[in-house]
Amino acid sequence: MPHKKIIRDLNLKVTSQRLLILEVVRNGPSHFTAQDVFESVLARNPEIGFATVYRFLRTLSEHSYVTEIRMGGMPARYEWAGKRHHDHLTCVSCANIVEFENTEIERLQEKVAKQFGFSLTDHVLELYGVCPECRAKESAAKAR
């Protein structure tokens, strides 16, 4: 979908800043913070304010164009929501993020909600661990 159409779908005016933000969000790395986006955008247009980036990212996430993940303390991470639903497995040592999907877990979540009479609207599943590379490094360090 062309970027202009996305903006119009949101009932917003098409501005150069919004186009630039979309450009960066869709062509950059898949996980990014508002700060990341702000910096990339700044490089191409030094006249942009970071409030504009925040504002637009918020709007995009409210309309499910991007997914916002807020884990305690640290800045919110975003990602373009085009792809299928998935959760994250994050390395606590190097911050590398792996995406996974597991329909079995999803199904069990629904089941739990139903058990308590809740209608499920959303969920957060974030796994934390040590990735293979960091595990290797750690055992190497221990052997030394």
Place this chain on the structure above:
Amino acid sequence: MPHKKIIRDLNLKVTSQRLLILEVVRNGPSHFTAQDVFESVLARNPEIGFATVYRFLRTLSEHSYVTEIRMGGMPARYEWAGKRHHDHLTCVSCANIVEFENTEIERLQEKVAKQFGFSLTDHVLELYGVCPECRAKESAAKAR
């Protein structure tokens, strides 16, 4: 375990403020924010500082005496970690929290981590939905 012993186990000095904080944490509601604790503690000792509560709660959570749950934006919620592991199902409408445990989900999480070669250290699973009471209210409101 007596509160003094808990504090000594942490290699900390036994002070009246730490004892008071433990008192409040262990006898109050099971889920609480630092602000909640601060206010309860203030009622019994008006000479206590906010930072002291935060500092001690942080230490307690670092040593797994309490569990800290930080969801984006809002203040961190804590709970005494004595009980068995569980996750939360939170009502987005009235903020009521239901605890649940599901070993099947836990097992699948381990499996996912193993698939990617990670050793799992931690996880966050928070389900959001509308509780039975709020669902009833909502449909009543709609019918009006």
Place this chain on the structure above:
DNA sequence: GTGAAAATGAAAGTCATTCGCAATTATCTT
């Protein structure tokens, strides 16, 4: 083109949390 309404940038404001530090206290040491 024109003008009303929306968007923007810069700066100030929030809010939860953390820090710096001088004054106070708990726990040795003797």
Place this chain on the structure above:
DNA sequence: AAGATAATTGCGAATGACTTTCATTTTCAC
């Protein structure tokens, strides 16, 4: 039990991630 000593505290100021405000541009429907 008194003093030494090192941790702890309360306060206010600092931080960091947003969020809002508002005067000034821009956009776009006519």
